[in-house]
Amino acid sequence: xxxxxxxxxxxxxxxxxxxxxxxxxxxxxxxxxxxxxxxxxxxxxxxxxxxxxxxxxxxxxxxxxxxxxxxxxxxxxxxxxxxxxxxxxxxxxxxxxxxxxxxxxxxxxxxxxxxxxxxxxxxxxxxxxxxxxxxxxxxxxxxxxxxxxxxxxxxxxxxxxxxxxxxxxxxxxxxxxxxxxxxxxxxxxxxxxxxxxxxxxxxxxxxxxxxxxxxxxxxxxxxxxxxxxxxxxxxxxxxxxxxxxxxxxxxxxxxxxxxxxxxxxxxxxxxxxxxxxxxxxxxxxxxxxxxxxxxxxxxxxxxxxxxxxxxxxxxxxxxxxxxxxxxxxxxxxxxxxxxxxxxxxxxxxxxxxxxxxxx
Numbered sequence: 169x170x171x172x173x174x175x176x177x178x179x180x181x182x183x184x185x186x187x188x189x190x191x192x193x194x195x196x197x198x199x200x201x202x203x204x205x206x207x208x209x210x211x212x213x214x215x216x217x218x219x220x221x222x223x224x225x226x227x228x229x230x231x232x233x234x235x236x237x238x239x240x241x242x243x244x245x246x247x248x249x250x251x252x253x254x255x256x257x258x259x260x261x262x263x264x265x266x267x268x269x270x271x272x273x274x275x276x277x278x279x280x281x282x283x284x285x286x287x288x289x290x291x292x293x294x295x296x297x298x299x300x301x302x303x304x305x306x307x308x309x310x311x312x313x314x315x316x317x318x319x320x321x322x323x324x325x326x327x328x329x330x331x332x333x334x335x336x337x338x339x340x341x342x343x344x345x346x347x348x349x350x351x352x353x354x355x356x357x358x359x360x361x362x363x364x365x366x367x368x369x370x371x372x373x374x375x376x377x378x379x380x381x382x383x384x385x386x387x388x389x390x391x392x393x394x395x396x397x398x399x400x401x402x403x404x405x406x407x408x409x410x411x412x413x414x415x416x417x418x419x420x421x422x423x424x425x426x427x428x429x430x431x432x433x434x435x436x437x438x439x440x441x442x443x444x445x446x447x448x449x450x451x452x453x454x455x456x457x458x459x460x461x462x463x464x465x466x467x468x469x470x471x472x473x474x475x476x477x478x479x480x481x482x483x484x485x486x487x488x489x490x491x492x493x494x495x496x497x498x499x500x501x502x503x504x505x506x507x508x509x510x511x512x513x514x515x516x517x518x519x520x521x522x523x524x525x526x527x
Contacts, residue, residue, distance in 0.1 A: 230497035234310050234480045236282045236329040238361030245286065246274035248352040250340075257290065257349045260300075260342045267305060271336020273354050278336050281476070282358040287340070288325040289314055290349040298344025300324075304331040305339045306465060307473040309502055316344070329358065331476045361483035365491075368526040370436025372471035375461055377437075381454060439521035456509045464499055473499045478527060492517040492527045 229235075248270055250258035260266050270285070271278040289300050297316035304310060310331065317324040330338060342348050381395060464470050477495035486494065496517040500510055516522055 229481065230494045230501060234331060234477060235484045236358050236480060238358050238483055240284055240356045240358055242356040243275050243354060245353045245355055248273045248354050250350055250352060257351050259347050260340060260350050261347050262342055262345050265339055265341040267337045267339045268352055269337050270332055270354060276354055276357040280332055280336065280357040281360045282329055282331040283354055284329050284356040286325065286327045286353040286355055287314060288323060288351045291316060291322050291346055293346045296345040300348060301341040301343060302330065303339055304333055305337060306333045306469045307331055307476055308464065309498055334472055360479065362479045365479055365482040367475045367478050368436030370440055371474060371526050372467055373437040374440030375467040375470055379458055379461065379467060435525040439525045443516045443519045443522050453512060456506060457512060460500060460505045460509050460513065463502060463504055470499060488527045489523050492523050
């Protein structure tokens with residue numbers, strides 16, 4: 169869902185004034201999430217993107233589903249058509265995914281942040297039953313799994329909260345080899361849990377800039393350095409080459425800091441540019457980082473997902489820095505994204521300039 173006001177460069181450069189007013193106000197935040205300050209390690213088995221299981225550290229909030237603990241506006245249970253014009257039970261074919269519109273159903277606003285849902289599946293056979301996965305299509309790592317029925321039953325139900333896409337949708341994936349009749353009921357909806365917290369639009373601009381970097385097979389570190397200089401960034405003394413695993417830090421060059429890409433985009437995008445230029449602009453990592461952004465849906469979806477995760481963690485009581493860190497983990501800690509690339513992306517969220525200017 170879109171923010172209450174368009175995010176522009178003007179909003180990012182006034183973030184300091186907004187933060188000052190927030191710090192002056194008395195805190196009304198609830199206690200910090202479990203695990204935020206606990207140094208003990210506890211593990212549990214959890215399903216991942218493709219339905220397989222893994223062991224996770226339960227003291228890391230990003231390994232759990234997002235805490236939609238804002239104010240819930242309850243509604244009369246209202247069916248959400250699985251297909252346009254439908255109602256009640258409708259089939260989702262085996263090994264397919266269906267998007268379902270929740271925003272606008274009953275009394276749910278079209279731009280609702282999230283919804284409380286009751287999803288029931290009726291497995292038509294017991295052969296290779298598989299699972300149903302329900303998620304916000306913009307936040308693929310936050311999945312509610314509906315396990316197949318046990319014993320003689322053919323029906324399984326879960327009631328849960330989930331964020332909604334900007335278009336007010338969820339998606340349900342049938343990973344089994346049997347068709348499953350599905351019924352979706354809307355029980356309530358959530359507004360923006362923390363309107364005063366947000367992620368600067370410069371984060372999206374920074375991701376977009378990463379996607380623009382030349383990545384031809386013949387690209388060398390010197391080519392990337394030259395491209396950065398064209399965007400208003402330059403390394404102090406680039407001593408790296410195509411085979412290097414290290415590179416000197418990037419700095420803003422005031423002589424070229426009037427390039428169209430960086431002028432007017434505010435303090436946030438400048439911080440992101442500095443962060444990524446200092447940490448990931450190496451030929452060996454570039455393609456993988458770009459692939460990671462693509463894997464989570466591209467620049468716009470990555471930004472929308474970060475906004476939702478960040479707001480949820482802030483509402484749960486975490487500070488700006490911790491919320492930013494866990495939001496990045498929630499979005500990019502995915503099967504198929506290597507640990508080295510994950511660590512690079514996570515580091516962006518921990519840099520002081522990024523936290524101060526973007527969150």
